[in-house]
Amino acid sequence: MPGSMNMRPNESVILDLQDVSAWYGQSRALHGVNFSVHEGEVVALLGRNGAGRTTTLRTILGLVGKRTGLVQAFGRDICKWPSYRIARLGVGYCPEERGIFSKLTCEENLKLPWQIKTSDAAMSLEEIYQLFPNLAERRYSKGLSLSGGEQQMLAVARILRTGARLLLLDEISEGLAPVIVEGLAEAIQTLKKLSFTILLVEQNLAFAASLADRLLVMEHGCVIKSLSSSELEAQRSWVQEKLSI
């Protein structure tokens, strides 16, 4: 596999994918994906639409049709696990379409996900409202009436409440005003300091680059290059070409 991988010997591997393939019905979406993510790392998955980035996240959570290969999270082999078990292990998911339930209120959306009892990372409702004051204002509004930015904050907030330590974030900056994107970036920096492990799918290279320790470029359903953040500048034009910017 090309590119260097910064091995941090003191940190454990939180997420490991080896030769992972996935299918939607008859069509194959992932062709042997290999990478691993260490505790406390922020890794960005980059690539064009259709490269397989969202599919990779969905595969980790067991939301695709058929999976082969090895998927390990927190040291457990989760390849055959149902989604809810994977979530309860400590994997938090912010889907691409945000997935806010329109008929539930903001607070109901927040309280919906399963809280992991053994985790000390779970934030209480008050802490979340401190981190995202907008949500506190809108706590009794139905999901349908929240703005795009509020929905995105809610999507991130609710997995913080679960106590998940591995966060899978799918295009959270998409379609949001720059000031909100800044706010999200700050929130993620905070989480990084708190040793959350984050796997970020992003189209916005600047956003990803500002946060990620490592960037993985995907094409045609597999990872073609792994770059550390320091290596990015040198390869920037190549990366941009791969993202067709």
Next chain:
Amino acid sequence: MSQDYIGAARPTYLYIYIAGTVLLLIAPLIGLYPVLGTNMLCFAIFATGYYLLLGCTGLPSLGHAAFFGVGGYLAGYGIKVIGITPEVALLAGALNGAVLGLIMGIVAVRRSGIVFAMVTLALAQIVYFLCVQIPQTGGEDGIVGISRGMLFGVIDLSSDTVMYYVTLFFFLAIFYFILRVVRSPFGLLLSAIKHSEYRVISVGFKPNNYKLLVFVISASISGLAGSLKAMSTGVATLGDVHWMTSGYVLLMVLLGGLGTILGPTVGALVLVFLENKLGAIGVFLGSVTGISWFGTLGQSVPMVLGVLFVLCVIVFRQGIAGGLMLLLERISSNRKRPDDPGDFD
């Protein structure tokens, strides 16, 4: 819809059609009771017409018994009371299907899928209740003693064998008609509507018009089948209009195979045979296994049908004909094995 051919029949299937036709032609000579055979063919006609709607266009109507039953009533009442000739009775049956089908269809095709099914069911219930109340239908007793008469004044239908061959003629005509439709560009359009109505709209067609057309055609065929059946068995009853009959036809299509035009025919032949012979089969099973309960199988036809339904849905979705087609495909070519009934035509 066959993905590589449009308009051309695949050679292997041609042999099947020829063999099937020959088999049906000689059946009475090799021991098939003509009355049973005629009954089978009536339902085969019903089911194949229904296939046009369900298999090709993806519209699961639960109300087709209305057309079938009313076709029977019209033929019965017409022949017994008014004294019309058989060909007029058959025409009346088909026309009733077209008219009723138009009325029902206009309301029903505005929706698809499950809601479409529920709507057709509810509308058919209206027809059912009307049939219960109108005195001409004979109410609970129905119309009995329907004579067959002389077709076109020359063909004596009172002979069971002649009736069989006349019905066979209609069956073959309708079967090949639908086969041609399925392989035509129109059939391709129907298939497109079945798979993605939105896309069809996006290229400028109005699917509802085509859905309505197909609904009316299949309803007419059902009406014709109903008249034939009434003339053949001499009886038209409320049971023919009840939604259970619609379910019966649905089971035929499912059992035979949703993905091929042969499916409904196979399903109809098997199911009518099964229904008639279930008692005998039960006795046979009882004597072979020693379990006396099998002897009562004849009285539990609905239950057996229910079990068949469940089995077909859970483990046997491709149906009998579908399963055989799959086998043929595997032997003759490299087509990937589909999980669903597939599209074989």
Next chain:
Amino acid sequence: MPLNLFFLQLFFGLTNGCFYVLLSLGLTLVFGMLRIINFSHGAIFTLGGTFAWAAQEYFAVNYWVMLLLAPIVIGIFGIIIERVLIRRIYGLDDLYSVLLTLGLTLIIDGAIRSAFGVAGHSYEQTTFGTVSFGPIMVPLYRLWVVVFSLLVWLAVWLLVERTKLGSYLRAGVENAKLVGALGINISTLTSLSFGLGMGLAGLAGVLAAPIKTISPVSGENILVVVFAVVVIGGMDSMKGTLLAGIGLGLVESLVRIYYPEGSSVIIFVIMGAVLLLRKQEMKKVEI
């Protein structure tokens, strides 16, 4: 028509409407969560009544016990059916849910017929008597049916709108897979929903037993009416279900007073009109 008879007829319509409401609730709950149209709902209605009747006939178990017991037993039966059969058709075309549940109907009806005979049964129960509201005499049992049905509707509404489990159900209706990805065991949720839906149908069956003949035919007939009610009232609102069920029950009885032959078809005619007039929306599931 004398006034007291008129109101009595309307009241009968009200009780019928309550049965429609209970059955519609069960149907929409199952459809919302599982995307399954449960054609066996009518057979379960009959099963509830038959169960109550048989318990009384053979074991002298009284009505009140059966009112509690029958829905629970049928609910458990529903959970088993969901795990063994229904589960296998998730993700398939909607048609298969019709076919599977239709098959279940045939099996259940056939079993009832072969066990208890083809003729319907009437349920003997201690007389409730009547109560008077001014000039109008109302059978107390039917009053009980109305009150109890409304209470049940309220209980289900509270469950769905005000409890955590209810929020899981409401979210599951929108996006079941995502709810799973957020750590909720969807498989348990779907089993419970199906069981609850069936239990409601069974409950309606027990409630109806003293006032309607219990037979598979009555189950089949009421199922089709309930489908029409659901098409009219919509599948996405519990309040809509309540209004549609009660409203249509009343309309039915009104028609029965003035034009008895039309009463059996009026609901379908209304359904047809609603469909013709309602604008078609490009949603995944349109009612």
